[in-house]
Amino acid sequence: MESRLSLDALADALKARGIKVTAQRKAICRALAQAENHPTAVELRAAIADRHPHISLATVYRTMRMLCEAGIVEEHDFGVGCGHYELGGGPHHDHLIDAESGRIVEFCDPEIERLQQAIAERLGYRLTGHRLELYGVRAKSDA
Amino acid sequence: MESRLSLDALADALKARGIKVTAQRKAICRALAQAENHPTAVELRAAIADRHPHISLATVYRTMRMLCEAGIVEEHDFGVGCGHYELGGGPHHDHLIDAESGRIVEFCDPEIERLQQAIAERLGYRLTGHRLELYGVRAKSDA
DNA sequence: CTACCTGCAAAGTCTTTGCATTACG
DNA sequence: CGTAATGCAAAGACTTTGCAGGTAG
Numbered sequence: 001m002e003s004r005l006s007l008d009a010l011a012d013a014l015k016a017r018g019i020k021v022t023a024q025r026k027a028i029c030r031a032l033a034q035a036e037n038h039p040t041a042v043e044l045r046a047a048i049a050d051r052h053p054h055i056s057l058a059t060v061y062r063t064m065r066m067l068c069e070a071g072i073v074e075e076h077d078f079g080v081g082c083g084h085y086e087l088g089g090g091p092h093h094d095h096l097i098d099a100e101s102g103r104i105v106e107f108c109d110p111e112i113e114r115l116q117q118a119i120a121e122r123l124g125y126r127l128t129g130h131r132l133e134l135y136g137v138r139a140k141s142d143a
Numbered sequence: 144m145e146s147r148l149s150l151d152a153l154a155d156a157l158k159a160r161g162i163k164v165t166a167q168r169k170a171i172c173r174a175l176a177q178a179e180n181h182p183t184a185v186e187l188r189a190a191i192a193d194r195h196p197h198i199s200l201a202t203v204y205r206t207m208r209m210l211c212e213a214g215i216v217e218e219h220d221f222g223v224g225c226g227h228y229e230l231g232g233g234p235h236h237d238h239l240i241d242a243e244s245g246r247i248v249e250f251c252d253p254e255i256e257r258l259q260q261a262i263a264e265r266l267g268y269r270l271t272g273h274r275l276e277l278y279g280v281r282a283k284s285d286a
Numbered sequence: 287c288t289a290c291c292t293g294c295a296a297a298g299t300c301t302t303t304g305c306a307t308t309a310c311g
Numbered sequence: 312c313g314t315a316a317t318g319c320a321a322a323g324a325c326t327t328t329g330c331a332g333g334t335a336g
Contacts, residue, residue, distance in 0.1 A: 133275075134272075
């Protein structure tokens with residue numbers, strides 16, 4: 001169930017880069033790893049507020065930024081006003097956002113990946129990245 | 144070359160909804176229609192600054208918002224900090240962003256549209272919208 | 287003439303930063 | 312111990328809003 005970096009592996013990755021493993025960073029990373037959805041900075045802070053009520057939002061942002069730059073975390077904005085964070089290290093995937101509940105479903109479709117590549121080529125570009133988000137509502141199994 | 148709303152048609156659309164057609168709105172719409180790329184609010188203001196130096200940024204934002212709600216304009220954020228606007232009414236398309244120049248290329252691929260639909264269904268959802276952005280650099284025709 | 291629109295400046299979000307203090311390694 | 316990290320509050324970037332005056336219809 002843990003195809004992503006484990007917390008220990010994450011700590012090691014930080015140490016290897018000479019980045020200090022502080023209590024704040026551990027708490028934030030644990031919250032991110034345990035989150036079901038892709039939480040925002042505010043949600044991350046809320047998730048650790050009971051055990052670490054004094055961790056500031058600035059530290060959450062700083063930690064996310066640092067981990068993004070280290071390639072350990074990915075940030076998505078999903079068209080809402082604020083960023084959502086996700087522990088990286090897992091296989092590539094895109095997102096389907098439940099327009100009603102806000103739930104985020106991950107998926108990966110090799111066919112669509114291939115098509116994107118082909119489209120970029122057709123337009124004379126070499127693909128360096130992409131963003132694909134589907135928005136939908138749960139299909140009623142017809143009434 | 145003008146598969147989108149003409150300026151006259153746009154003015155009529157506003158009148159039909161009881162929205163006043165002011166000099167500011169005309170200028171902003173003309174700038175949007177003539178823009179090559181999908182401009183930001185600041186870029187729109189800059190584009191009309193020589194002939195209408197006193198149109199405020201607030202009015203540009205208000206106009207874009209009004210037109211978005213009227214379904215006449217689309218807003219994209221492209222992952223940068225600020226919104227980009229595009230005159231709607233044309234056929235559906237997605238965007239490829241030149242990571243070097245910022246140039247935006249529009250494309251539409253029926254195959255990829257169909258796949259998105261299929262993916263949503265497979266996940267148990269009815270697709271209500273999507274966002275697809277490709278990021279790339281111009282392909283060298285090999286050295 | 288009246289209701290809607292505009293400009294200005296102030297406020298609102300989300301995120302980043304300066305600085306003194308704390309703590310990892 | 313020394314350097315990097317933290318908390319707090321202030322600043323920044325982008326966008327929205329309150330209000331008094333202006334203008335389309």
